[in-house]
Amino acid sequence: MARPVQYNIINKPLEKPISIVSSPEGYEGQGYFSSRLSDIVGLARKNSIWPLPFATSCCGIEFMALMASHYDLARFGSERVSFTPRQCDLLMVIGTIAKKMAPVVKQVYLQMAEPRWVLAMGACASSGGIFDTYSVLQGIDQVIPVDVYVPGCPPRPEAVIDGILRVQELVGHEDLRRRHSDKYKELMETYGIQ
Amino acid sequence: MALTNEIIRTKLIEKFGEELTSWEEPYGMLSFTSDKNLNLKVLQFLYDDNTLQFRFLTDLCAVHYPDNTGKELAVVYHLHNLRENVRLRYKIFTPIAKPDVFSATALYSAANWMERETYDFFGVNFVGHPNLKRILNIEEMEYFPLRKEYPLEDQKRTDKDNEMFGREGITPAFV
Numbered sequence: 001m002a003r004p005v006q007y008n009i010i011n012k013p014l015e016k017p018i019s020i021v022s023s024p025e026g027y028e029g030q031g032y033f034s035s036r037l038s039d040i041v042g043l044a045r046k047n048s049i050w051p052l053p054f055a056t057s058c059c060g061i062e063f064m065a066l067m068a069s070h071y072d073l074a075r076f077g078s079e080r081v082s083f084t085p086r087q088c089d090l091l092m093v094i095g096t097i098a099k100k101m102a103p104v105v106k107q108v109y110l111q112m113a114e115p116r117w118v119l120a121m122g123a124c125a126s127s128g129g130i131f132d133t134y135s136v137l138q139g140i141d142q143v144i145p146v147d148v149y150v151p152g153c154p155p156r157p158e159a160v161i162d163g164i165l166r167v168q169e170l171v172g173h174e175d176l177r178r179r180h181s182d183k184y185k186e187l188m189e190t191y192g193i194q
Numbered sequence: 195m196a197l198t199n200e201i202i203r204t205k206l207i208e209k210f211g212e213e214l215t216s217w218e219e220p221y222g223m224l225s226f227t228s229d230k231n232l233n234l235k236v237l238q239f240l241y242d243d244n245t246l247q248f249r250f251l252t253d254l255c256a257v258h259y260p261d262n263t264g265k266e267l268a269v270v271y272h273l274h275n276l277r278e279n280v281r282l283r284y285k286i287f288t289p290i291a292k293p294d295v296f297s298a299t300a301l302y303s304a305a306n307w308m309e310r311e312t313y314d315f316f317g318v319n320f321v322g323h324p325n326l327k328r329i330l331n332i333e334e335m336e337y338f339p340l341r342k343e344y345p346l347e348d349q350k351r352t353d354k355d356n357e358m359f360g361r362e363g364i365t366p367a368f369v
Binding site: 134135 | 332335339
């Protein structure tokens with residue numbers, strides 16, 4: 001049965017058969033287009049994020065719904081879910097992380113190549129959630145830096161799409177020098193990386 | 195002839211006499227207690243005896259009774275006779291200050307991980323265990339989490355307050 005949400009009730013015609021991303025700001029003339037390199041790199045990066053799902057519990061089921069045809073994360077350029085950290089841009093930590101699992105999460109993060117982003121999906125990954133106990137890590141930001149937190153227990157797929165779009169915003173606007181800056185190195189040092 | 199609790203009890207009393215105490219049959223399951231130093235002798239007898247044949251260790255765990263001074267930790271063995279489908283429960287008590295108990299790993303291979311788990315959560319020191327280290331918790335942990343010696347959650351703690359969970363100003367329906 002269709003859920004009574006806006007896009008099921010209101011029959012909205014498609015504006016265009018295929019939506020494409022608009023070009024960045026710049027100067028255009030006959031046979032040339034000039035823009036900032038960071039804008040173009042950002043445009044390319046943000047629309048082809050390869051996620052690495054680190055799914056440990058019930059949020060993983062919502063993630064499966066997100067990747068399947070109904071919610072279809074592929075629309076946002078992230079259909080290529082990869083299971084090797086070396087190829088991925090975005091680490092999605094999905095579900096409860098026990099303290100014993102924390103070194104594994106950190107190792108997966110370290111195996112990813114720069115630039116890398118992290119999304120914490122659900123209450124457990126963000127803060128430990130209901131598992132306020134001796135065995136559960138109280139938020140993955142105790143071991144790795146997190147870019148976007150998606151709240152919910154579990155969050156609906158729409159919420160995760162929103163989170164991914166926020167990651168895209170960060171990716172698209174990231175300064176190309178950010179990963180070499182002292183501030184970034186300081187942040188990494190607080191996590192004992194490098 | 196089916197193996198009844200009465201037969202098991204008679205056999206055990208024949209062998210160990212007054213050493214076994216606290217005979218009970220909650221929900222029809224025979225349970226008894228003995229001195230902790232007798233545990234291997236009792237288990238070996240239950241294993242070897244041709245009538246009893248308790249050759250499967252279903253479960254091994256500990257219970258902490260903080261008010262039971264001198265016998266704070268109970269180690270509980272659940273045994274199963276697979277041929278007759280009869281179960282029993284055998285308890286020993288040990289002081290928490292010196293929680294040394296003989297390991298049953300030589301008799302039941304299943305005891306290996308169960309004793310590690312019991313050590314992990316209650317700190318029972320199984321003497322003679324081949325590899326007594328934490329199995330489920332992180333190895334750096336410095337306490338035994340299932341002992342009843344920790345305060346309940348402080349209701350005034352602020353690191354997980356409502357504001358952080360978007361519940362500010364919402365009154366629960368039952369108040």
